Amino acid sequence: MTSGPSTTETEAPGVPVSRAAPFLAGIWLFFLLEPLAEAWDDRDEPRGLLGIVTTLLFACVYLSLWLGARGGREMRGRPELSRALAHLVVQTALGVTMVVLIGPSGAACSPYIAVGAIMVLPVRQAGVVVALLVMADVVLFRLADAGSPTGLLFGVLAASVAVLGVRTVVSRNHQLLAAQEENAGLAVDNERSRFARDLHDILGHSLTVITVKAELAGRLLDAGSPEAAERARAEVADLERLSRDALADVRRAVTGYRTVTLPEELIRARMVLEAAGITAVLPGSVDDVPTQARELFAWTVREGVTNVVRHSRAHTCEVRLSETGAEVRDDGVGVGSASASASDGPGSGLLGLRERAAAAGATVVTERLSPGFALRVVLG
Template sequence: MTSLIVVSQEECETPPGGSVRMARLAPLLSGIWLFFLLEPLGEGWRTRDQLSGILGILVTVLFAVAYMALWMRNRADRQKLIAHPAGRPAVLYVGLLVALGTLMTVLLGGYGLASTPYIGVACVMVFPFRVAAPVVLALVGIDIALFAANDWGSSTGLVFGVLAASIAVLGLRMVMERNVELLSAQQENASLAVENERSRFARDLHDILGHSLTVITVKAELAQRMLDVDPERTRAELADLERLSRDALADVRRAVEGYRELTLPGELARARGALAAAEIEAQLPNSADEVPSDLRELFAWTVREGVTNVIRHSGARTCEVRLTPTSAEVRDDGAGCDQPPGFGSGLAGLRERAATVGATVVVRHLSPGFSLQVVRS
């Protein structure tokens, strides 16, 4: 009976994502270990001229079917990363095995006790240790008592089979539960990684297109106003519209391809053109040489976000960008921002970027105006 431990070894052969071929062979390989039920089947066949023999064969076959059904359900739960089987179905299955094993013993005598190692293995498969251990010990006691009371010989082999199979399956179940927990953690990490990448891409797309589309809208409005007044200026603005739309398309393509190329001088130049198109006086630094390289990308995003918000919301007449080795600030003299600090995906994205380099986003209402500042202390 000690070979029954292989019944549970087969439960490990096909982890999620394993071989399809092994998955198909698993029930067959596990069913081989029902070989030990041939003894009660043989006893039933020898007494087939009696009702007890015929019924014994039938009950033994039903016992084998119930055991394999429990094994298949347990295996299906693990493939769904369910570490602990549901309590009620487990009790029903084991209860059925106990009832059929009892009938086997009543009909076939000591041969029917060949069911007890299977019942012990089933308990260890589906019950927690605090429940399975007393049941296995009870099975051992029942085997010893019945062998002694009916003079069926030595029960040592059967007792050893029950204990060895149950202990081996207990160890294998602990390993499988750890594997299920590990796979669940890996899936959770993968889901979080996908979600973080989706958020990053959405943030980048907002920052890129938000700025570009705002400038395009402003220039389109300006071109419409100047259409009858200054045709030459209108042509220039339309040419800028075409260039900006092409730039926006290129930015989106870079974002889709995974590149996040952004330069602080480039953003200052874009800010100058965008503010001029919106007829807002720009006070911008002539260079960004004093900004350290590890802050240049963050400050470029700060300029982009701040200038975009000035053009969209402020109604300002002037906009100033201040750069120091540890800070970048965009301030205006407009009506301020009616939204609470931190509102909107643009500022949320800027806060995330700032956090990665140990910087802080500070928003302030001025009199008049509004200030967006990123500072690393």
């Protein structure tokens, strides 16, 4: 009587029940052959006929628990308490009727009632039902002087323990599936955050440079001199190149393989600062920067310089690099990166840089100067 419940799930929502469960559960109904045979021997009497009908009805009610969870449907946890109680009441009433009509052999229904209780009730309530069944069987066999109920009691307890073990395994499997689904959702959220951060870093910097160069080209065209026109053409050529670079960066961000290099960011910083009319004070080399920190420092330079150009109205911007940190400072109005972070909203600006720094075990520090603003990333 234990194989039937072992093929299905009673607690895990959303997990399909095997189509073979009713068949396997039905196999164990052969234990009802004994009371059915006794009822058949008395088929000439009303008691015998009623015993046959009651035994068959009991078997149908037992199987209905499996049939209700098969096909293309799924069990969404245990049944509602009212439905579970109704099922047990009907099953118990039929079992009592079997005992009354057939005698002690009708108590063969006890293991099936225990299995039903384990399947549809919480563990504590199901334990109470099993204990009551055991006591009822002991009392019945003593009153009827029908011998020892040891075999029947063993069947009740063995079936209950087996189904409880199966239910526990199924529940653990469901918890594992739920954890996997949650982890998958977190991975999607992390990827969305990465993409939003990278897209901000790419377009924020590139569009700032393009905007500054477009303004400069417009002013040069307005000047009308041959020298200004020649320089304007050079700025327009840079605009085309920058646009292509930005498009390539966006494509690399989509695939998740985008990287930045510190020397490249220093070159870009000089270019964008000069285009904005800001004096650039940059280090001549990056030899002192640890290899594992260069990508983080490159993002620091990009974020800091972008915000200087956007918000600071500075005359000078200085980038400092060392073995333990990177710093971008300006002599502007002092709103710098803080303003960028506030205006761009969560998931961009300083927040994105802090996420990168935290992943590398570094710290982001901002400081208002007099005048100006400083953005630092410090290792360790």
